[in-house]
Amino acid sequence: NAGVTQTPKFQVLKTGQSMTLQCAQDMNHEYMSWYRQDPGMGLRLIHYSVGAGITDQGEVPNGYNVSRSTTEDFPLRLLSAAPSQTSVYFCASRPTQGIGNTIYFGEGSWLTVV
Amino acid sequence: AQRVTQPEKLLSVFKGAPVELKCNYSYSGSPELFWYVQYSRQRLQLLLRHISRESIKGFTADLNKGETSFHLKKPFAQEEDSAMYYCALMGYQKVTFGTGTKLQVIP
Numbered sequence: 001n002a003g004v005t006q007t008p009k010f011q012v013l014k015t016g017q018s019m020t021l022q023c024a025q026d027m028n029h030e031y032m033s034w035y036r037q038d039p040g041m042g043l044r045l046i047h048y049s050v051g052a053g054i055t056d057q058g059e060v061p062n063g064y065n066v067s068r069s070t071t072e073d074f075p076l077r078l079l080s081a082a083p084s085q086t087s088v089y090f091c092a093s094r095p096t097q098g099i100g101n102t103i104y105f106g107e108g109s110w111l112t113v114v
Numbered sequence: 115a116q117r118v119t120q121p122e123k124l125l126s127v128f129k130g131a132p133v134e135l136k137c138n139y140s141y142s143g144s145p146e147l148f149w150y151v152q153y154s155r156q157r158l159q160l161l162l163r164h165i166s167r168e169s170i171k172g173f174t175a176d177l178n179k180g181e182t183s184f185h186l187k188k189p190f191a192q193e194e195d196s197a198m199y200y201c202a203l204m205g206y207q208k209v210t211f212g213t214g215t216k217l218q219v220i221p
Binding site for chain 2: 031033035040041042043044045048050056058090092094101102103105106107108
């Protein structure tokens with residue numbers, strides 16, 4: 001059971017380039033989300049999805065796009081990278097049914113925009 | 115709106131001393147609260163959740179609805195407890211994290 005898998009683990013981009021961070025989970029979780037982690041700011045929610053075909057914005061959505069065509073995959077797209085998007089990105093998933101359900105995190109993607 | 119506040123960015127304690135990491139929340143419904151731990155450059159891992167009232171690695175946390183708090187406690191800190199700790203609130207759809215507290219246990 002792979003859990004939540006993120007790729008790539010490390011990436012350096014030039015300002016203005018585009019890229020996609022991939023996230024896949026094999027636990028059939030309805031809920032998936034992307035966070036960015038910055039020193040002193042904790043984890044901030046970028047976008048989330050409660051099921052295939054449904055996405056919504058979090059706290060810091062600007063500059064990022066998402067789609068959810070399947071239950072398993074939730075890619076995060078940076079359309080025109082900016083230095084302010086240098087961060088560590090975490091994908092997470094959890095079931096939406098029931099209470100006390102754990103969130104499972106990927107290993108993180110370290111992104112540097114120069 | 116749901117909000118999680120962790121007032122301390124850094125908490126330094128000596129080995130063997132008690133630890134209390136503070137977490138306050140704001141939420142209009144019944145909250146589901148969790149503590150996550152992140153060791154250096156690793157993924158976040160669940161430490162404990164209020165609904166199961168468990169004790170993991172000696173840590174406990176009690177939900178106080180009157181004070182809207184979910185503080186994390188451990189009676190005797192160990193060096194291996196040094197890490198980032200995040201309090202999280204699961205609302206209706208979104209999961210909100212606090213800004214985290216770095217626990218530094220001094221040998």
